[in-house]
Amino acid sequence: MKNLLTTILCFITFLGFSQKRELRSAQKLLDESFYNEALDVLSKIEALIPNSDLKYQAHYYYLLGWANKGDSNYNEAVSLLRKSIDLDKLNKYKENANILINDVQIELINSAVEDNKVENFKSASKKLYDAYLFFPDKIENKNYLYFAASSAVNGADYETALEYYNKLKNMSYTGIVSEYFVTPLKKDADGNLIGVEEKVSETEYNLFKSSKDYTNQRIGKTESRLPEIVKNIALIYVQTGDNEKAISAIKEARKINPDNINLLLSEADLYMRLGDKVKFKSLMQEAVQKDPNNAILYYNLGVIYVDQGLLEEGMAYYKKSLELDPTYADTYLNLVGLILEGEAALVEEMNELATSNKRSDFERYDELKEEREKLYKSCLPYLEKLMEIDPKNIEALKTAKNIYYTVGENEKFKLMSAKIEELENQ
Numbered sequence: 001m002k003n004l005l006t007t008i009l010c011f012i013t014f015l016g017f018s019q020k021r022e023l024r025s026a027q028k029l030l031d032e033s034f035y036n037e038a039l040d041v042l043s044k045i046e047a048l049i050p051n052s053d054l055k056y057q058a059h060y061y062y063l064l065g066w067a068n069k070g071d072s073n074y075n076e077a078v079s080l081l082r083k084s085i086d087l088d089k090l091n092k093y094k095e096n097a098n099i100l101i102n103d104v105q106i107e108l109i110n111s112a113v114e115d116n117k118v119e120n121f122k123s124a125s126k127k128l129y130d131a132y133l134f135f136p137d138k139i140e141n142k143n144y145l146y147f148a149a150s151s152a153v154n155g156a157d158y159e160t161a162l163e164y165y166n167k168l169k170n171m172s173y174t175g176i177v178s179e180y181f182v183t184p185l186k187k188d189a190d191g192n193l194i195g196v197e198e199k200v201s202e203t204e205y206n207l208f209k210s211s212k213d214y215t216n217q218r219i220g221k222t223e224s225r226l227p228e229i230v231k232n233i234a235l236i237y238v239q240t241g242d243n244e245k246a247i248s249a250i251k252e253a254r255k256i257n258p259d260n261i262n263l264l265l266s267e268a269d270l271y272m273r274l275g276d277k278v279k280f281k282s283l284m285q286e287a288v289q290k291d292p293n294n295a296i297l298y299y300n301l302g303v304i305y306v307d308q309g310l311l312e313e314g315m316a317y318y319k320k321s322l323e324l325d326p327t328y329a330d331t332y333l334n335l336v337g338l339i340l341e342g343e344a345a346l347v348e349e350m351n352e353l354a355t356s357n358k359r360s361d362f363e364r365y366d367e368l369k370e371e372r373e374k375l376y377k378s379c380l381p382y383l384e385k386l387m388e389i390d391p392k393n394i395e396a397l398k399t400a401k402n403i404y405y406t407v408g409e410n411e412k413f414k415l416m417s418a419k420i421e422e423l424e425n426q
Helices: 002-031 035-043 046-051 054-070 074-087 094-117 121-134 139-154 158-170 202-208 226-239 243-256 261-273 277-290 295-307 311-324 329-340 343-353 359-389 394-407 410-424
Strands: 178-184 198-200 214-221
Touching: 002 035, 002 054, 035 054, 046 054, 054 074, 054 094, 074 094, 074 121, 094 121, 094 139, 121 139, 121 158, 139 158, 139 226, 158 226, 178 202, 198 202, 202 214, 226 243, 226 261, 243 261, 261 277, 261 295, 277 295, 295 311, 295 329, 311 329, 329 359, 329 394, 343 359, 359 394, 394 410
Parallel strands: none
Antiparallel strands: 178 198, 178 214
């Protein structure tokens, strides 16, 4: 009996020594980024781990998680690292394991961004969803779920997108975050104080809010994403032919938040897509009655009408928006784009006449050319105001440059060219 106990103790000692040796070996390999080799070493003691001391188990799963991370097996890595944290009663590996989990999340997000750039939306959506699952209660991770749904929509994976959007709706996700603004005080050539508001980080805001070099320090809030989420849920139902669920989704959201103008606009847009123009116009009138002096509301109305091909109505709403807020840059840009939509038909007809030898066609070509120049000139007041509000808006500068060239304003053309070159070289 004594010999048997001695044999068992020797065997246990041997197992402990073997585990420690292999774990040290794997650790050295991982320190040098030899992930596959570390996995091979760890596989040799896999069968011994369940019956070993907790300290060895914690070390083993920490190393195995690290190796899987290095081998891009992200979900497996996080699962193993969390197992190590649970077993690590001595807190020997917990800090490093959490750092690795955060690193996995960052790598997943960066990989998803690259996938989206090359339009591999399905892969991007899965990676973003996996990143969300790491810490599903964190606000930042809920944002990953939102972006996962967006990627799924872009990849026409409506079933997955609907699942994610419904998760977001059910958790009352809004995505609202604080934004921080300051206005640096500068002097113009005449010594007058001037300043253009800038968005800064929270840390910068806390540094600048008491500084005499800045003014108008303020904290704002981003718009809620919930109206867009509900709208997308409804549009997916429309896409799949389930119009009743689409209407139900919008109505449910409006009951929860009846005064939200964006939800009202989403409902109106839905009815337009369903071909119910009477209901659409009724909801539009309701929106205007709720908030008659809201420039952004009129801007959104313009966008909706233009999207539905109702260009004159869209133009009227854009102009009304500018009456209420002549500093809203997006309205100018959209208005210019809408005006320039009339150019395509003129250019097409001009191209057809360009090779003709008929005198009447020459005259018609000149008429069209004059119409085109008038069209361009009608854009210029809006473009010039936009460039005054937003002097670094390169899209506006390029559009103005092309128009100045076409209408023969060479000095202004050269000025636009110089400004564009300066911005692009910054």
